[in-house]
Amino acid sequence: MSLIAFLGALELGLIFGFVALGVYLSFRVLDFPDLTVDGSFPLGAAVAAVWIVGGGNPWLGTGLAMIAGAMAGTVTAWMAVKLKILNLLASILSMIALYSINLRIMGRPNIALLSEPTIFVPLESLPVSRYVAFPVAIGIGLLIVTFLLNRFLNSEAGLAMRATGENARMASGNGINTSVMVVAGMALSNALVALGGALFAQSQGSADVTMGVGTIVVGLAAVIGGQSLIPGRSILVATLACLFGSILYRLMVAVALNADFIGLKAQDLNLVTAVLVGLALVLPKLRRRRRLT
Template sequence: MSLFSLLGALEIGLIFSLVALGVFISFRLLRFPDLTVDGSFPLGGAVCATLIASGTDPFVATIAATFAGAAAGLVTGWLNVKLKIMDLLASILMMIALYSVNLRIMGKPNVPLITEPTVFTILQPGWLSDYVARPLILVVIVILAKLALDWFFATQTGLAVRATGSNGRMARAQGVNTGRMILGGMALSNALVAMAGALFAQTQGGSDISMGIGTIVIGLAAVIVGESILPSRKLVLATLAVIIGAIVYRFFIALALNSDFIGLKAQDLNLVTAVLVTIALVIPMLKRRLVGKKGR
């Protein structure tokens, strides 16, 4: 595999590590099976691309996309908390609605950004090529996002969010407004996903209505792979594991699709994903069995 392919895999892996962090918040911390991700990812891309194409500053467009994702997560949480719609069904309803919303925002199936400025073209040093500069910029963004999450979930509000997911009844008994915590957690989760969508649109040269298909699968795969590589109950290590999982996942995908002797093609992406997730799920089980046999 060429250096260009490796850097490309690193770039996409870093972007999807933000998705994985969002999925980690909803699935692991809140215990909320959120499929809104498949809609909030392209929502971020749609808002960002449309604003940039209309002349808005790329940084402002990216921030606006992040807030749009937070609003989508907030609506999903509201459907569940206030209208008492089952969590999975609420997220499916929002995911379906966002398809039409994204089309409305863009006004067409895709918005090109090839000739438009992006956060990467603005921050890119003149002496660095774009395929080297983009991963470096993304590393900084991901590190800042991780540090911010680690800090937030160590605060009183963050601990209340975690308590809501771990044991809602106990949290309510301690005076925690669990409904509000779910709303906040869902907003934060989808804000990260939408930010990833905005950055993805800027690296890929545009936003497309179908760019969100399978996002939740990739996010879950990254979480599962990361947890199998670095299993830990400490939040600081858990968020690090999720980021590592996203990068490792993309590297394995790139390796599989670029290995001629395997014979895989781009349309085999979902098959490779299924195999990787299966392996990641089986490895911890095999480890437990081996430990059990040694204990005997």
Template sequence: MTFYSFLGSLEIGLIFSLVALGVLISFRILNFPDLTVDGSFPLGGAVAATMIAAGANPFLATAVAVLAGALAGLLTGWFNVRLKIMDLLAGILLMTALYSINLRIMGKPNVPLITEPTVFTLLLPELLPDYVERPLVLLVVVIAAKLLLDWFFSSQIGLALRATGANPRMARAQGVPTGLATMAGLALSNALVALGGALFAQSQGGADISMGIGTIVIGLAAVIIGESILPARRLVWVTLAVILGAILYRFFIALALNSDLIGLKSQDLNLVAALLVTFALVLPMLRRKWRSGRGAGG
């Protein structure tokens, strides 16, 4: 792997770290299988790219994209809490609707940003090569998101969200409005995913209607890989593990696709992703068997 490929993998891994943090909130903290992610990721990219192409400030466009993602998550929660639609089906409904909404926002299947200013060009204009500058900016964004999440989930509101996911009946007995907590958690989750989509569009030079396909798989893979390599109970370490999982996931894919020995090509991307997720799911079981075998042998 070349240095350029290394930085490119790091850049994409950091972007999908934000997606993985969002998936962590919905799947692990709220225990809510939210498939809205596949729609809110391109939603963030569509909103940001369309506004930037229309002449808006990239920071304002990114902020509006985050708000759009939060609204999408809020609607998913509203479908589940108020309309009593099953959690999985609520996410599928929003994901399906967002495909048409994203097309409406962009007005066409893709919006290029090759010649437009982005948050990367405005933060460090011509100080560093763009392939070095983008990972540095993204690293700061991801660290800030992690620290803010750690602080939020140690606050009273954050603890209420965690209690809602862990034991909703007990949370209601303690006076926690679990319905509002679920909607707020999903809004936060999809806001992070949309932020990742907005930064992805600006990093890759445009937004495309198909850029969200498989996003939920990548997010889940990052969570599972992170939990496998750094098992922890404290949320501070869990968020760090998820970030590392997203970065390692991209590195594994880059190594597999750039290995002449294996002979994989770009069309094998989904196959490599499926194999990585399968390995991450099986790894904890293999680790337990290995430990039990050592114990029996001792």
């Protein structure tokens, strides 16, 4: 694998680190199986792309993308909490609806951003290659978001949210409004996913209505794989493991697709993803068996 391919994979891994944090919030913290991310990821890209193409500030467009993602997560949580729709089914309904919503927002299946002023444009004037500057900038932003997320989850509100995910009945008995916690957590989760979508569109130079297909699988691969390799009960270790899993997943995909002796091509991406997620699911069980023996 060439250096350019490695840096490109690293950049994608860092961008999908935001997705991994969002999936960690919904699946691990709230115990809410959420497929909304397959719709909120392209939603963030669509909102940011339309705003930028319309002449808007790219930073504001990225912020609006997060707000749109939070609204999508709120709707999913509202259907589950207030309408009593099964969590998984509520997220599927949101995911399906978001496909049409994203088309409405964009007005067409894809939008090009190659000649538009994105948040990465200032980095292109630096005396280093964009293949180095982009991952460094994204990595710094990801670490800041991870720090803020850790601070929140260790705060009083964050502890209430974690208690809701662990045992909603016990949390409710202790005076915690579990409905509010679920809605807030899902909003934050999908805001992070939409942020990843907005950054992905600006980094890759386009937004496409189908770019969210399989996002949940990538997020799960990062969360499950990372926590399998770096086990730990603290929030800091868990979130850092998610980031490590996201980067490792992208690097493994790049290695698999660039290894000539394997014979894989770009169209085999979903196959590689399925194999890696399967390995991430099996690895913890193999570790338990080794400990028992």
